[in-house]
Amino acid sequence: MLSEVSNSFWGFFKSDSKERSFRKSVEQIIGEKPGNPLLYQLAFRHTSASKETNIGGFRESNERLEYLGDSVLGMIVAEYLFKKYPFKDEGFLTEIRSRIVNRESLNVLARKIGLERLIEFDGQRVAHNRTSMYGDAMEALIGAIYLDKGFRFTKKFILKKLIANYFDLDTVIQTNTNYKSILLSWSQQEGKRVTFEIIQENGKHHHKEFVAQVSVDGEAVSKGGGWNKKKAEQEAARRACEALEIKS
Structure with missing residues (x-):
């Protein structure tokens, strides 16, 4: 006791x-x-x-x-x-x-x-x-x-x-860290068509992870993951900027 x-x-x-x-x-x-x-x-x-x-x-x-x-x-x-x-x-x-x-x-x-x-x-x-x-x-x-x-x-x-x-x-x-904006501005200057697509969703409810893909003129350039669609698109856009050597 x-x-x-x-x-x-x-x-x-x-x-x-x-x-x-x-x-x-x-x-x-x-x-x-x-x-x-x-x-x-x-x-x-x-x-x-x-x-x-x-x-x-x-x-x-x-x-x-x-x-x-x-x-x-x-x-x-x-x-x-x-x-x-x-x-x-x-x-x-x-x-x-x-x-x-x-x-x-x-x-x-x-x-x-x-x-x-x-x-x-x-x-x-x-x-x-x-x-x-x-x-x-x-x-x-x-x-x-x-x-x-x-x-x-x-x-x-x-x-x-x-x-x-x-x-x-x-x-x-x-400092512009909005890679999606940077990529879209580049596409307008270069006459390219850039598209974003959510190609995968992992997990359930509040624990989902999204995977976005960036394509330029119909050709896949990069993928990026994030815990919401906007984050995934930003990460994919960041990797696309690196792959295409686009400066902010």
Whole structure:
């Protein structure tokens, strides 16, 4: 009996210590103590580690927060660029916003601010290097901050903590990593017909991997994989640019 009480006590102590460590990590990232730590725990719970609820078998993960954070991030960055570049057209603003908030950019950003060590995922169901996992968590974090701290704090976090510290806008403007756009521009200049086709889907539901193929004038040039169709097309386009020696 005494052993059971002791084990229970130490289990609680370890759990409490882990909780305090998690709160401290979130505080270091966002710059303020979290008001609702459960929101942030949910933000870092990848779909592979989702937990079933009592509501019709609904499995809880960070996907809903990711949806919210994506909208909040996009709107704040759009407003920021709109004010910063008053004489640039809609096409320019849309392209630069895309370069800031695209999945590759958010993956890198998530690692830079330390989200990698906080993400909860099932290593048997998803590879650690699954490219979208970090960017998804980044958007979910923004969704959690918005619900926990409100719009004003979230805007300050995005502009002061993220944009100001991790993005050089001059470099962003000069660097085009949208390989699909690069490839299509090349095709127009050269009078070539470029097509994209999803030729394979592996896995089920949220764990699918897509394979895209790029063809030029009907001839297959490259293939690329990704965890969504856009990512697969971008990877195939990147390999096509390399094969055709197209410079950005």
